[in-house]
Amino acid sequence: MLHGRQAEIAAIDELIARAHGGEGGALVLRGEAGAGKTALLDRAASGAGAMRVLEAVGVEAESDLAFAALHQLLRPVTGLLDALPGPQRAAVRGALGLAASGDRFLLGAGVLSLLAEAAAPDGLVCVVDDFQWVDRASADALLFAARRLGTERVALLLTVRGDAPVKGVPSLDVGGLPEEAAAGLLDALAGGTIAAGVRQRLVTLTAGNPLALRETVRRLSPDQLGGREPLPDPLPGGSRLFGERVAALPAPVRRLALLAALEGDLGTVLRASGSAGRPALDELEAAGLAHVTGTSVRFHHPLVRSAVHESATPAARRTAHAELAAATEPQAHDTGAADTAATDREAPDTGAFADRRAWHLAGAALGPDEFVAAELARAAARARDRGGYGAAAVGLARAADLTPAPLTRAGRLKDAAVSAWLGGLPGRAQSLLAEARRHAGGDAALESQIAQLRGRFELNSGDASEAVRILSAGSGAAARSADGLALLADASEAAAYVGDTAALIEIGRRAEAYPEGFLRDAVAGVGAVPAGREDGPGLLRRALARTGELRDAAEFLWASAAASQLGEADLSAELIGRAGRVARVSGMTGQLPVVLEYVATAERIAGRLAESQAVSEEGLELAREAGYVNTVAAHQANLAAVAALRGQEEICRRHAHEALAIALPHRVGLRAGTAAYALGMLDLGLGRFDAAHDRFCALVNAGPGAGHPSVVWRSTPDRIEAAVGAGDLNGARTALEAYERWSAHAATAESRALLARCRALVAPPDGEEAIEGFAEALRSHTNPYEAARTALLLGERLRRAHRPGEARARLRTALETFRQAGAEPWARRAHAELRAAGESAEAPAGSVLDLLTPQELRIAGLVADGLSSKEIAARLFLSPRTVEYHLYKIYPKLGIGTRTELARLVVLRKAP
Template identity: 45%
Template structure:
């Protein structure tokens, strides 16, 4: 075995040869044959000619009756409906949940025999739950030949994640996208069933990827059938995560009723027991099928016939484990040794187990353990027939026996090059301190990290910390574990690890980095006040020992202050940055410039020497980090360069998409979508915000989710969709309110006020915007209050409340005079003067309209022209009024701003000229995702390319594309490109 392959490589290949099973192959015309997996890596079975019992000892725990498992009619109906939907390319996810032995696996087996489905199977193993992508490899190994059909970035990420080749650490979302593409390829020719057992024990990396796939198979002929054991304190997070999937069908699997107990007993023993015996057995076992089958094995014929009393009731654990232990107890010592090492090593490779157990005469011993029904041999691996059998054998052994078994396995696996697995076995056999073993676990963690197995790395670092002899090493490893948990998206676990490390962290460097982890977790969850406090505290601890890290934390504190809407905190950050060692590296120089621009630009103070700052800020975009590139865009805006801002946002999107960094996209799309909305590009804004919201929810980025919902509310308000605006605004408020996210709360207020303005509710709009101007941090935001000044002035002018907006007009005029002001700010101030009327109003409105159009702000330009047309009509300058009203109407219609177009049309009719209806091209009828997809198609992108950009499967792209065709009145890609390329580029320039 190659030493750089993961320890489970050989075990996962066990589908190659299974005695008694005819080999199958997956074939597509242009591809090499791909073996259909059997055994632990998957199986395909077709048809059934006779009824069989289903159990863990060569029999099944339930019997078919009329083709349906006894007592499982309702559950099977749900599964059958999901199978039928999958045949029609309507992907489904079904979750079977229940206690051990209740028959979940039997239902998976029954589903796997459905004709016409390609079946892949995988089973979670408790001992593998901290091994990155162990379950995913077991599931997807048969599909690896399809890797050549994937985009190169996805294929490379999958190969690195599965340990097939070395490479830089792939983004975990890119790995998941590669898994999705593999699943889509496998379902190309026939429907695909993923039968996944014991999901509560799946490793985190595999589970995250599985959930990613499950969210994106709605248009795929794929059924994910998952079974999870409900057991207090075990796997709760996994079950909850699956249950939260949109559209998941949950099927609780409980015990059998008395009548079905009797039918099952008849199937097992060949004769139906008396009703009283069936009732008593149902009462003692709670109808658990596995418990029933195992109890029957130890009952005498007289007990089964009702002539002798049944045993006293036992606990569920005892009921299920006792029969297994009784079978193991009668085996010879060598066979029991083999069973124990098999329980300690779930991979099951027989030659490894036999060598570790010191077995002589393997054929004889193997026959004995198979006869017991506790294990089965598939030609390569020796596997327990049920997890409870394994748990019973392992738990019944003494601590010394278990430790010796792990040490023997470690020695064998180390000799075979399975180094990581050997280290874990040594760790399982060690109770005290062992610095050498801790160092070895560091190596395991690092190799997991390089494969994007951050959760597995966290587990290895945490176990290494337990084995460390010094407090310093324990803190270092707990910090590394927390950092890895954070990268895995396990915020709660990261916090717990930090809490373990903080009391024993003595030096400022360790304490500062721990505080930084807490700060980032708080920031990601939207707790921006706490995040700001922690960022500053961490920077204070690090300023002398690691100035670069301190500057990094202060840069992140800027972000927290901005989301809180408390720009006065920027002065506090600036003071904290003073005295730091001079920036040396390009990154440090950029961060120093970012801090200075943030303090002055966001707070409307002039920057003394922007030339040097601009040079240092330019370094940030070359770092290749989407988040940092967004900061470059924000800095450009603060220095009066809105064009540069948008260029940086576009570049940040390209960086994130090229790297497959889906975790970064929500933050990037927040800024891009808001800028596009302000520019009047509502289609692009809406599609970007919806994409970002979906990814933010998946990665539990509450801060981004709230802001993206607020942006969607703003877009809906501007185009006049009141229902959508209020829905998104309420959802955004639910996130932002408890977290004091001033930016999001202010954006929601602006959206609601713009809705009121568009619908003619002027007094309500003024009330909202006046309150926003004086709102405290956490509820408002000074920059948003500044940007919405034209809305406030227009609302006040129409409500005849202009006396209330003097301070707001003075603020925007002062900001327009600042050196760092954007050209748009000066034009907005001019627009506001024109809205207030008086001498020079016509000239001000005309100047604003022309200038805003020149800056690429068509909505503002159209609104200024509308106001100018209204003013001219009131002054009886009808001919000039019509010219501007006509231009305003065309502008609103081209943007899809329906309510504004209606107002312009009414004004135009009042001037004596009819208003022409907007040309309907079908683009406005597209959903946000359809709009994104047809835009890419219009640029010549293939479905696979589009899928990679949008983190979808190619079939999902195809599904949305064919829904878009009739809306656009086209029937092919060629027609779409020839008719809509220009319009789509203008409408969706994201």
Template identity: 40%
Template sequence: MLRGRQAECREIRSLLAAPAGKALLLHGEPGSGRSTLLAYAHRHGRGRRLLAAAGLPDEAMLPYAGLQRLLDPVLDGIGALPERQREVLRRAVAGEGCRDQDQLVLSHAVLGLLAEAAHDGPLLCTMDDLDVGDAPTARLLTLVARRLPQLPVVLLLTAGSDRGADAIPGRRLLPLDEPDSHALLAARRPGPPPPGPVLAGLSALAAGNPRALVDLADSLTHGQWRGVEPLPTTPPADGGLGRAYRGLLSRLPGETRRALLLAALAATAPAAPDLADHTDVADPVTLSRALRAAGDSLAALAPAEAAGLIRFTAPGGVAFPRSLARAMVEATASVTARRDAHLLLAAALDGTGARLRRALHLAAATDGPAPALATELADAVDDRADRSTAATALARAAELSDDPVLAASRQVTAARYAWQAGDPGRARALLHRVADVPVTSPTGGLAELLRGEMRLRCGSAPAALPNLLAAAGALAEMDRESALVALVRAGEAVCFCGDQYRYAEVARRMAALRRDGDPPWADLLTTLVAGVAATLRGDHAHGGPLLRRAVVFGDRLTSAAATPTALTGAAVAGLLVAVDAAAYRLADRAVELAADRGEVSLLPRALELRAMSEYWLGRHEAATQSCREGLRVARAAGQRSSAGVHLGLLAVLAAVRSDHDASLGHVAELGDVAVPGSRPHALAEWALALLDLVDARYADAADRLAALARPGTGRGQVLVQVMATPHLVEAAAHDGRHARARAALAVFDRWAGSTASPLRRALSARCHALLAPRGSAEAERYFRAALSLHPCDAATFERARTELLFGRELRHARRPREARGHLHRARQTFILLGAEAWARQSTVELRAAGESVGTPDPDAVRLLTGQQLRVAHLVASGATNQEVARQMFLSTRTVDHHLRNIYHRLGIRSRTELVRALG
């Protein structure tokens, strides 16, 4: 099975099954599977006679050598050709070449020869590595490929690029995605697959290149495969991919190879790259100086650009479109060539102020201990340095150090930078080298903190907790700042795995570390943990003021004092006391700060909190975008646990808008991350309960939500259950289990009553209305209280849900006229938000209340995007463009643009016609 190449295989089978002649060029980087796909075609072309050849470097200077090998089995049919074609073809395959004016004659001769051979059955002709062999054969086969439709001949060609193959159908072989990369790795060796972090690390290293994945899987030791030894940093230079690159490089002129190595060693990733962008760029000034010192110029790199290894960027820059190509250029060079190139680059950086880059090049050219250079490297790293580069510098400084204690300290700091850069595999490899350092030492304590943090985000939260508590204990007297962070992370681990009863121990340890006169960030963290502990034990009178104080501390942090950890802590406090706007502001600031500093490891958590605050603010689309971004970053950074939280939140958000397929898809993606009792599992259960509620499976919904936590025991996801309590009460009330609903509501009320949030109080009033006797004055009083409390400018979905439930209550009480106003408002809001199932429920209730309600024209719904449909409904309801812009958080210009597209798609010209189109 060719992993990740199903589309190419289908296309090949389609070509082989077609009666008419066709051609296809498969092109891609070395190791992308071009030859493998030709072998696939050979296996599936059994009904066709096979003519196969490959471009050979040794024959690149022999005109038509490749053509001669391809046609050799059928050259005995040359006598059937017209005399002129026969003579031109004979001269070409005999090595005499072909004049330019005879090129067309030669192509017709080849076509005629193939037609003659096809009398005995259709043909399959393949030429591998077309661009490696002689150029005349490549030119001729592209001419032939354009003239095949009248012949029963399939021509499959492969090359590194589609350069010079105009008008030939081509397919670029893209890198494999992560699931296919994982599947290829797991299938490569017998026995159980490697752990998730190993799969993720190898996939990132191979950058989706199939040959690199195979080489890595074949070369790993058993310990590396099982995740107990560090992974390599590049695919093996002596593997298939290394041989392919050596062959490619050997065909370049010597000065090009030297210049290309300089460019590869001078290239770095952008300072704050998108994790999906693997482009490495060489500094043009440094490269130009180094090339001049070597007696070369940028012009020497032209053959490398023609080979697809680099591309020139203005002005005078060089970029490697594939980081794997840059790595293989370096890996396949000799030790001497690399040392000379590093020294040239170091000299080029003299006097430029680029201390870190110069020291890195000097270090790469140095063998054995070099304490002075190690110190220079370590001193050159500061907060402005790219995290990945800083990790490289400190790891090399550790290798050059002659003091074991100093070397271990630098190694741990390098691991911390690698983790912050979003590379947990590299961080683990660096920590592996200090496994023997005692936890009780400062270096050991910091290493234990990092191990715990990585386990929390990437692996098992229960397993992370001992590491984090041990780190806090070891660092309490030596590095109180890190000890405080360790306890905050320990508290996160406790909440993630649903063992809230253990939070008291975290709070006790944190209280012992508190000092009078602490800086604001430290006061924030200690106050946060104390407030969370009080909230988890239900003491809101004590916890609420502490958490509000933590929010104030977060808002007051200056740019110099703020850290993503402190800001996310303040955002947590804001969510727990329901100051959603402040929580959003703090979380968004944490996202910006982590991105600016290149601290990728902190982004998923900050995005999770931003999404949660957006959910409570009723900005469901914005929350979905935050979660998608958080999921992408978490996956790219190997944070499986964090990815699970984002998938769970995405499932909840999809269920809120009654999108069954999307919600169930996100739940299915969770896999083994959703351990019962964990936060991802609780979020998934909340999402499934919402879908049950939409489909009127009230008993199932109530059972799911009641099982999220066991109040009074400190076990389970108490915070998630509290958030979902309005849905639990609604489901239990419909199912007639009021006792269960009242027990959950009592917990929610104690929390909501301690906040100043109108929304939480509105939800509480709605829950009490649902539990009041049907048709009673008490129910009506609570519903009206809820509507008066609901904010008008936020959380419009929850207000619409209250309108729907109140309208239903009034209809059941035989007051249809009063019900219709509430149901109309609910329906309109649901349509605007794209919550189709809730809109349908409102429509059903309106009809039951005696109102004839049309449905939107299905063509309109089909033709418009979700955003356009919401704009259309607002405009049809009478809103001006400025009012639409305010309600949807858009600019007026964007609304104008949407409206023009809506009119065009629906074929209408006025707002009146729009009203009719939308029913």
């Protein structure tokens, strides 16, 4: 019976009931040791009814073993892995030691999908006790899933001691029992023999902690409980709670308890303890301090383990680790434990045993030891290869501590920093890298690698201009090597983020010293074009000719940069789309949040505002999880631009200001410029031409770190429109001259269309030149959204030229496109012009697809592309069941019943 926990029980029951009904969620139970968190989990598991239950316990001895907790939790449902999308299945199998591949984001999505499969048909309750000791790799995957359970029939309950952070999951404090409940518990424990004054004193001194109450009553005599003898002062508690009981154990039992405190596997503990092991284990269980669960020894309470550990001398702990290392052999697992404990392992995971052995060797080490360090480094590499970057970072850092040779130590610290960065620990990565620099000893190759990492870390989370400096200097030290070109490429990317044209030009010049190739030509060309060099476009064209050879997402982003520098925004967007598809389904190693910056921008430029919003919302969440601060600013800036096009003033300003609060101090001019552009587009869409004109002009004058040439170039058609609306024709013509220079080497139809529209805008308003220019642009447009912008301008000119019939046709087309895109200010403007041209009908209701949320619209678009639910789940980091859930919501909204009908609606919406 649980005393005084009605509120906690109600919250847990509500979570489980919602999950059973299809609205999953997670809850953290937070409290001090002994507060009763485990009892609440036990009650949740036993009361789950027909729902399946999965359980795991965080064990401090296993907190450095990658995926130990995940293996424990998911082992009963590994038979469901075949139902997962291929990339997710491979990632989960890798994490569980069943395959050799793994990726952080794919793994989280795979865990989500596997939990969703396990929830069929009646729901699933997952309980994870002592989450503060769950290994980092398992914790990351579980929290990724926990934050995305909204449409799954899954309830996830975690317990945490103290203030251990659990990002993104609501928590419920489990404190001491209320006075009345604590008194009731004492009466039950003492059999009604406790005196009132003693009861009150015990409740006060233990603060109502249930475990403290139980252990205190156990230790007090009947006379003390009855008030006939004084209570001891102080009461036994805190670290002394189990200390006396541990100290009272016979030496062989204390030795076995120490082995169990350092190792979770029962077979290994028994092999290390020798012939005395089984009798000692029986005594430990009889003392009520531990019990056997499956193939593990579990202490009655984590404080028992703490008491065992604290009571042992450092020498005894080192000896125990050495004995466990000797006993940790996979081939001995079944033979050594066959007569002592049942096992449900189909085959030993040799990697897991090697990892355990490495950590025990490290625990036994007295000082630097290369053999032990190498074993630990190999264990860390196995964790990294399975996607356990956090565990890899810990293992490599410990290996570095044990490494005698300074240069080898620096290399391991550098590798630890990489793993920490990929594991979403940017602060830890920075400190590890700083330590690696101190031990690098002038080794040129290692120092160039460290410089590249320092620059990448700075670019993702710090000052982008500092990243340019670090990477440029590092590339000079590694001149003419492969590392040198990679550093130059990263320096060029950083300079592009800042908007530092001078740096781009200099970096491009230095890249020319390297042999011809895709990356060399792209970096050199990106610098040569703004320098006005005649060979710049040729370099970029030569790089783009190699696009068919590209495989990596980063390479496709470089190709998109080449197309963008040529003024071909449509080709750039296409290449960005390819980068996004590659990044989602292959070894992303942390690239995805950054790639999604560009994918979201490309969707917005194409007028697919709902899709752009959904991508940025996903990217924003992933960037926050990964600790990529500057990528957070990028997605905030894009969300501001989407809101601007929709006329959502408050949302636009909020996202823009949040983006600027990061981008300006971090000198990320590309994202600061996008946020400022969003505010200008908000004014332009709402007809505030003077304000829009001022904002666009400010963009032109913003220096590196506050603005960006690419944003200026892309926004010039908007600046020209704002200038014309504000009556500044000279300003519009000046902007056109600059735009003609930027577009001089563009060869795509869309680039020609935009240039024709800009020329038409500055043509005399009362002649045919403007009308013919807009018509020419319309014939060339490949982007439906930009075509609608041109159609609106053409319709306005035709109406003012007293040709209302021709105007109405153009305005109708523009109105429909704007409504489909959700660009409400532009739709209102088109509708007003349509009415002024004699159209009496009300504005059309827009596309039926407007009823869908951004996520639903993305799923609908992928259905139209012919993807299955599994394939869509793999693309969007969802479970297949979540995709089906969304489809079942989509169908009634649209009044359809099949994928074919849905695809037809999407295709019609996309048609120009």
